Structure formats: structure tokens, C-alpha cells
Amino acid sequence: MTTIGNDHFPTGFLWGVATAAFQIEGAWKEDGKGPRLWDIFSHKPGKIRDGSNADIACDHYHRWQSDLDLLQWLGVNAYRFSVSWPRVLPDGKGKPNQAGLDFYSRLVDGLLARGITPMVTLWHADHPQTLEARGGWANRDTIHAFAEYASLVFETFADRVKHWITLNEPNCFLYQGLGTGNIAPGISDWKICYQSIHNILVAHAAAVQCFRQSNQPGEIGITMSVDLWEPATLDPADIAAARYADIQNNWWLLDPLFLGHYSEAFYKNLGELAPRIESGDFELMSIPCDFLGVNYYWKNIVKAGSQNLGQAAKGEYTATGGSVYPNGLVEVLQNIYQRYGRQVIYITENGLYEQDTPPIDGLCDDPNRVQFLKDHTQALAEAIRQGIDLRGYFVWSLMDNFEWSEGYIPRLGLYYTDYTTFQRIPKRSALWYRDFLFRHSKP
Numbered sequence: 549m550t551t552i553g554n555d556h557f558p559t560g561f562l563w564g565v566a567t568a569a570f571q572i573e574g575a576w577k578e579d580g581k582g583p584r585l586w587d588i589f590s591h592k593p594g595k596i597r598d599g600s601n602a603d604i605a606c607d608h609y610h611r612w613q614s615d616l617d618l619l620q621w622l623g624v625n626a627y628r629f630s631v632s633w634p635r636v637l638p639d640g641k642g643k644p645n646q647a648g649l650d651f652y653s654r655l656v657d658g659l660l661a662r663g664i665t666p667m668v669t670l671w672h673a674d675h676p677q678t679l680e681a682r683g684g685w686a687n688r689d690t691i692h693a694f695a696e697y698a699s700l701v702f703e704t705f706a707d708r709v710k711h712w713i714t715l716n717e718p719n720c721f722l723y724q725g726l727g728t729g730n731i732a733p734g735i736s737d738w739k740i741c742y743q744s745i746h747n748i749l750v751a752h753a754a755a756v757q758c759f760r761q762s763n764q765p766g767e768i769g770i771t772m773s774v775d776l777w778e779p780a781t782l783d784p785a786d787i788a789a790a791r792y793a794d795i796q797n798n799w800w801l802l803d804p805l806f807l808g809h810y811s812e813a814f815y816k817n818l819g820e821l822a823p824r825i826e827s828g829d830f831e832l833m834s835i836p837c838d839f840l841g842v843n844y845y846w847k848n849i850v851k852a853g854s855q856n857l858g859q860a861a862k863g864e865y866t867a868t869g870g871s872v873y874p875n876g877l878v879e880v881l882q883n884i885y886q887r888y889g890r891q892v893i894y895i896t897e898n899g900l901y902e903q904d905t906p907p908i909d910g911l912c913d914d915p916n917r918v919q920f921l922k923d924h925t926q927a928l929a930e931a932i933r934q935g936i937d938l939r940g941y942f943v944w945s946l947m948d949n950f951e952w953s954e955g956y957i958p959r960l961g962l963y964y965t966d967y968t969t970f971q972r973i974p975k976r977s978a979l980w981y982r983d984f985l986f987r988h989s990k991p
């Protein structure tokens with residue numbers, strides 16, 4: 549146990565930052581990488597708010613060494629990143645791309661050499677276009693391809709990587725990609741959406757099974773975005789809408805993993821949109837994981853008739869998105885415990901959307917983000933005090949990056965990315981986190 553002020557954190561707690569391959573790497577067709585669904589989507593006119601794409605993004609593919617130095621400077625003991633599936637298996641399955649594997653191998657070695665623990669996500673909304681063209685997650689063949697990809701990654705890296713995340717936020721990415729259709733692949737078909745969600749959860753389980761069969765030491769889990777969904781008023785219609793959104797966004801995907809079945813009432817309610825379930829799916833889906841990764845950003849305020857997945861009421865100090873509510877972090881963890889009992893939890897993402905003002909004299913002033921981090925690290929300590937088995941916290945994100953269909957407009961990094969020079973300039977929040985971690989590492 550280490551202590552900062554009155555706050556106590558377990559020994560070995562992972563303090564980190566998180567990124568995702570598509571959002572930072574760039575090099576979209578270098579060294580044998582195949583196209584991904586987002587490469588295609590972001591090149592279509594009108595799909596990205598500022599008309600940009602992530603062909604270069606933060607150019608991390610070429611600047612990874614100095615980015616690892618930033619991590620070291622911050623003093624984090626962990627880094628969560630994702631492997632881009634089409635970089636290591638350009639066609640989704642079959643022949644691996646050695647150059648892609650080598651890139652991640654150097655990254656992992658670079659982290660370990662700096663004393664930083666890697667936590668690796670296998671799918672952060674980043675799969676090969678070849679698979680997308682054959683139906684993507686709606687096609688059950690993608691489940692087998694994912695298991696093949698997962699096995700390749702485990703074989704190559706599990707000697708050095710001990711913390712694995714199968715999927716990042718299948719709830720957000722599939723509801724928006726296949727339901728509302730505002731992000732890649734840009735399909736709006738709720739039947740396809742619910743079938744794809746079902747299949748991706750089976751794929752998660754298949755990857756966990758591959759990991760167990762590999763007999764490698766380490767832990768594996770899944771990351772879901774778990775937010776609060778609250779009614780705007782006490783009007784029964786608002787209350788019912790909030791309850792629906794809560795089940796749809798949070799529990800619909802987690803119930804089969806922890807309880808071995810979908811929420812029955814919700815399933816019935818879906819009618820024709822309900823997914824086709826094959827025999828054995830639930831047994832596989834509920835294969836035990838070692839932890840649950842939770843991405844927590846905000847509280848969503850739900851008004852009957854106006855709830856739109858992924859969008860929420862504007863908060864006090866957010867530029868985009870929902871209502872910032874630090875204590876909600878404790879509440880969502882308590883909600884998870886109430887529904888599924890005690891679980892090991894990592895906060896795999898937490899961060900603030902802003903449109904930070906450009907840096908002056910080498911420093912970007914982001915007082916709201918500093919306050920955000922202070923409040924949320926206190927919420928972590930409170931959750932631990934309340935008995936939650938919390939093992940780590942990852943700030944989203946190391947540096948400003950490509951924010952999906954919002955392009956480069958929102959900035960969520962601890963470092964300000966200058967997209968012309970690709971310089972990473974510290975924000976005051978980076979200094980705050982560094983100081984916090986320094987105080988934390990003192991005996």
C-alpha cells in the first residue's frame with residue numbers, strides 16, 4: 549500500500565496512459581500493412597468532422613522511441629496500447645506481416661527497457677478491410693479470424709506481455725458503427741448491429757480460450773465503456789428511457805460474459821432485431837476473465853425521445869460530450885459489483901475532451917484537465933476505500949490524437965500534438981500527473 553495525502557493505493561497499482569494504434573500510428577500503408585475499415589471510412593468525403601484522416605495521425609510509427617521517452621518522463625509504470633490487426637495480418641488471416649510484428653516487438657522491448665509494463669489491446673476498432681468487406685463482425689468467420697490473430701499475437705509477445713485486453717468498447721464502436729452509423733463502417737442497420745455485438749463477444753471468448761490454451765502466464769480481460777445513464781427529470785418516460793439506455797449500453801454486453809445470458813426483458817423487446825445465438829455460444833462467452841477493464845468518461849443525461857447513443861448532454865467543463873462527474877466513477881464500479889459480485893477492475897481509460905488553447909513558451913495550459921485528474925484520482929481512492937479491487941488507472945491519452953469521426957478537433961492528451969511539426973508539447977496536466985506519480989512512488 550502506498551499513500552498520497554490521505555489516499556491509499558495498493559502496491560503494484562498500474563499507473564499509466566492509454567493510446568490506440570489507429571489514433572496515433574499513421575503509416576497507414578507502410579511496411580506491408582493492409583487497409584483497415586477506418587482507412588476506408590475516413591477517406592470518404594463528409595465522414596470526419598474536420599475533413600481530416602489518420603494517414604499520418606501523430607506519426608507514432610516513426611516516433612515511437614521518443615514517445616516512449618515521454619512515458620518515462622511522466623513516470624508511469626504502465627502503458628496501454630493496441631496492436632493494429634491489419635499491420636500484423638494484412639488480410640485478417642493467413643500470412644503474417646513480419647515487419648508489423650517487428651514494430652510491436654520493438655515497442656514492447658522499448659517499454660520493458662524503460663521499466664514500463666505493457667498492457668496490450670487486441671482490437672481497438674481496428675480490423676482489416678478484407679474482413680469488413682466480407683460482412684465484418686456480422687459474419688461468424690470473423691470470429692475464427694480473430695482467434696487466429698489473437699493466437700499469433702500471444703505466440704509472438706506473451707513471453708513479454710502479461711496484461712491483455714481482447715476488445716476495447718465493443719458497445720460504443722458497434723452501436724455507433726452499425727446502429728447509428730456515424731462512425732466506421734458507417735452502416736445503420738440494427739439487426740446487423742445486434743448480430744455483430746453477439747459475434748464479437750463470442751470472438752472475445754475465443755481469444756480468451758486461445759490465451760488459456762497457450763499456457764502463458766499473465767492476465768486477460770475485456771474493456772467496456774461503462775458510463776452512468778441518468779434521467780433528465782423524474783418524468784416516468786425519462787426514467788424508462790434512462791433505464792433502457794443503461795441496459796443497452798452497459799449490461800447488454802456484460803451480462804452474457806458475467807451471467808451467461810442476455811437480459812431477458814431486453815432480448816424480448818428487441819423482437820426481430822435480436823441476434824441469432826448458436827448452441828454453445830453462452831458457455832463460451834461466459835469463460836471467466838481475469839479482470840474487467842472499465843472506460844469511464846461521464847454521466848449521460850437521458851431525455852425520453854432524444855437519447856442518441858454516443859451523444860450526451862454538455863457538461864460544465866467539457867467541450868464535447870457528457871457531464872463530467874468524478875464520483876460517477878465510484879458509482880459505476882459499485883453498480884458492477886452489485887450486478888456481478890466482486891471483480892478485479894482496471895480503469896483502462898479516463899480523460900477530458902477539450903479544445904485546448906495552443907501552447908505558449910513550450911507549455912499548454914489546461915486547468916480543466918488538471919482539475920479533472922485531481923477529482924478522478926480522488927474518486928479512485930474513494931473506490932478503493934469502499935472495497936473495490938482496483939488494480940490500475942490509465943489516463944486517456946498520452947497525446948492529442950485522431951478522435952474518430954471528430955477528427956483532430958477534440959484534444960484529450962497530456963501532451964499537445966502540433967500536427968504540423970509533430971512536436972509533443974507538455975500540458976500542465978502532464979506536469980500534474982508526473983508530480984502526482986512522483987509523490988506516489990515515494991516510500
Ligand code: BGC
Pocket residue numbers: 568571716717720773843897944951960
Ligand atoms: C475510446 C477511445 C477514444 C476515447 C475518447 C473511448 O471511447 O476507446 O478510442 O478516443 O474514448 O473519446
